[in-house]
Amino acid sequence: MLGKDLLGLCDASAEDIMLILDTAVNMKKLLTQNLKKLPHLQGRTVTTLFYENSTRTRVSFELAAKYLGAGTVNVSASSSSVQKGETLIDTGKTLDAMKNDVIVIRHPMGGAPHLLAKNVRASVINAGDGMNEHPTQALLDLFTMREKFGSVKGLKVAILGDIKHSRVAKSNLFGLTKLGAKVYMYAPATLIPQGMERMGAVMAKSRREAIAGADVVMGLRIQLERQQGGLFPSLSEYNRFYGVDGSELKFAAPEHIVMHPGPVNRGVELTSSVIDGDSSKITEQVLNGVAVRMALLFLLARQNKEAAK
Ligand code: CP
16 A cells, blocks of 8 residues: 655555556546546645756646645755755755645655655655656556556557666666566667666667567666766767667557657757657656646555654
């Protein structure tokens, strides 16, 4: 059962994942009817606490909370008392003291949300911690795949790009394997962390092997901000050998979809014609991110209400 927090998909059960996805189906129906003043979280407060930049994740959490009737507060590290040396735990306790109910945190250090969760009363949601996990991105990706194919079980999912620095790749690998998909990964040798096979991935020897027959082709952003440099020769060479264009997609399954968590480096991970093409689900992923985060906020609030009885 879902607990107080959502810190990663490593420890989430397949049942919890399915519960969130099923609830998100209903949330998406409300969204598509343009119902944005719902009562589910009336009287609750959700704070986004971001120590790293974000567009999609931070805004979609804020909108999800607002659409469900919660109050929202945004704290960015650059304009908060973090700049005066306040610790993460003290920041969390300060928000607790103000009766805040949920903290959505993004932090450059892996494990920061877990530390916070142990020390605050509020529910903590991991919105990306270093190179560790980004569970709500993987949940919206799973939702998008299930929406297209009806089920995630048995799908071939090819993940190409900067796997080493990608919290999205790790959360997706946990979620996809738990729901019965086959995950192929392909990247330059310098961008593959150890142990991915142990976690259930097939490490493809070529881009063609990864993409051949794939139902889902997922590009990952090259994370220049987390690299010391020298991990591949140049962005144009990266695109030539590891990027995805229309000619490579001819080898994917006929009904394949293309996904990317964003932000995309156009012409590096994917060509513009792929990003804007018919099989691209990148914009749908963004919409689904709101529905999935609405579902998660609702389920955590319901769980905490039960726990308080
Ligand atoms: N996918 C994702 O995490 O995007 P942002 O960095 O814009 O939140």
